[in-house]
Amino acid sequence: MQFHLNGFRTGDPSLLDAAPSVPASSPQGVLPTEADVLIVGCGPAGLTLAAQLSAFPDIRTVIVEQKPGPLQLGQADGVACRTLEMFDAFGFAERVLKESYWVNETTFWKPDDSQGGNRQHIVRSGRVQDVEDGLSHMPHVILNQARVHDFYLETMQRSAARLVPHYSRKLAGLVREEDGVSDHPVTARFERQDAGHEGQIETIRARYVVGCDGARSAVRQSMGLSLKGDSANHAWGVMDVLVVTDFPDVRFKSLIQSADEGSVLIIPREGGYLVRLYVELDKLNPNERVAARNITLEQLIAAAQRIFKPYTLDIKEVAWWSVYEIGQRLTDRFDDLQAEEVTSRLPHIFIAGDACHTHSPKAGQGMNVSMQDAFNLGWKLAAVLQGRSPASLLHTYSAERQAVAKELIDFDREWAKMLSAPLKKPGDADGTGMDPADVQRYFVQHGRYTAGTATRYTPALLTGPSTHQHLAQGLVIGTRFHSTPVLRLGDGKLMQLGETLKADGRWRLMAFAGQGDRAEPTSPVGKLCSYLAESPQSPLKRYTPAGADVDAVFDVRAVFQQNHHALAITALPELLFPHKGRYGVRDYEKAFCAIDDASDNIYTLRNIDRAQGCLVLVRPDQYIAHILPLGDTNALAAFFGGFMLTV
Secondary structure, three states: OOOOOOOOOOOOOOOOOOOOOOOOOOOOOOOOOEEEEEEEOOOHHHHHHHHHHOOOOOOOEEEEOOOOOOOOOOOOOEEOHHHHHHHHHHOOHHHHHHHOEEOOEEEEEEEOOOOOOOOOOEEEEEEEEOOOOOOOOOOOEEOOHHHHHHHHHHHHHOOOOOOOOEOOEEEEEEEEOOOOOOOOOEEEEEEEOOOOOOOOEEEEEEEEEEEOOOOOOHHHHHOOOOOEEEEEEEEEEEEEEEEEEOOOOOOOEEEEEOOOOOEEEEEEOOOOOEEEEEEEEEEOOOOOOHHHHOOOHHHHHHHHHHHOOOOOEEEEEEEEEEEEEEEEEEOOOOEOOOHHHOOOOOOOEEEOHHHOEEOOOOOOOHHHHHHHHHHHHHHHHHHHHOOOOOHHHHHHHHHHHHHHHHHHHHHHHHHHHHHHOOEOOOOOOOOOOEOHHHHHHHHHHOHHHHOOOOOOOOOEOOEOOOOOHHHEOOOOOOOEOOOOEEEEOOOOOEEEHHHHOOOOOOEEEEEEOOOOOOOOOOOHHHHHHHHHHHOOOOHHHHHOOOOOOOOOOEEEEEEEOOOHHHOOHHHOOHHHOOEEOOOOEEOOOOEEEOOOOOOOOHHHHOOEOOOOOEEEEEOOOOEEEEEEOOOOHHHHHHHHHOOOOOO
């Protein structure tokens, strides 16, 4: 963490000085009449977007929530590896790691089909590592959704924008004006529901509105969109419990498949005692809703106890419970444009998270994918509102994220089907039953998906072609930047290179030096730095505002193959050892060295061409946009020229 750039000050460095140009918000205050971005809903997607935009105090962001206050008890709990990588960008990953339950192994249980066994009893059939080695430097963890909300709210409140939500407001209407009429074309009406103000109507006009208001999204309905899909006609129950049991794997993530009583998925919770149980219940009739069954807590507990036999399950306290029906639904698009309007109009209303895709909680992807939606959209809104990119950049949000949601829906449908399918019985020859071994195999095969690391954006405006992918085969264009340990040259600190990818809206230009390259003026890295710092065609020269720090828009960093004792940071080009801030102090954190040990060497692990090196372009949401030779400055300029505006 860097601070003291513009002068020394005492106190908590994560509490930024409030921006003088931004009036403080108040949860109980009157809504402002105008906003650059209006966010409807304080769920995971809404708070991710608000936290991202709070990094830009010159952007007036307003977030409104129908509930009377912050979430106290959340339903989602799984935090994927990729999501923790994102939390690191927002600065609170360490707090999540400290509080959460770490999922280390997953165990599988099936009916006892052994000779002499009782098939109505369950036995352990397998045990697998939950996340494969090297997939991420972050683990898969479990933490109450409400705590994730707390961390986001603190990030917003401690930002220079001092952003806080306006609670107890129900969206009563949303209208977009004809194009060209106003620079705040969307008008939203809210009905206050807080004591003393019930029924009062407030109106706010916004440049952009983002609906993060859940599966029954009023924003989506105002856009004329609906969630489309099918129900699996199967009811499940879920409960967070304090339990006394002789079941040996209650503190492991476990899948239990019984002979005739259904399945249970065990998710241990944070704190060492609480456990979440997903319990398979009844098959529903076509078009039947689960509410019609009037399933009670007692029925849910009894169903779980039957599945656990021969083990006992003495539930002492139920912190929360619910029943739901499995279904997968998706909207056709995530913005307010028809397909035929993309070339002629610009979007001004968006939806994210459950407002545009819903699915079962079995794979733990709902909250995670929702937050990635918002992370994708947030930096794009900031780039447009700050004049760094044309508004057409916003077309890429729906194009990229709708495809990701479609993959999620397809995966979840297959996974939920497998968990609810009847098991194969001994001697079955027709093959209609599900083999528990196949379930375990499917889980292992799709581990990268459930870890959140399988997303890959296809070549388009923000994702370059694979022409030079061979220069870094382990850093795949369109996927998230896969972090690796490095040594920071300035102080010898061992750290993850991914820690430098903060949620601040900046692009990262990661130069990987070739063999022997010390960034001398005639070397490939030296020439690249000279071009970036001096050429009129350089993205830094064309798109960095006058008077701003050299890394205000593009954060240039370099990784060298030499031992860190063999390089002097003072000998590096100015761009890798820049003067910044009002005092012109030097930034010692731009250059890194690969670790000598091959097991941790970034060139080895990511299969980077040691002879030539390469330049890796990383988007503000941590996805790899392009890979280029260090000397291909024409391609570098052309790529950014496709979506950035000259200042």
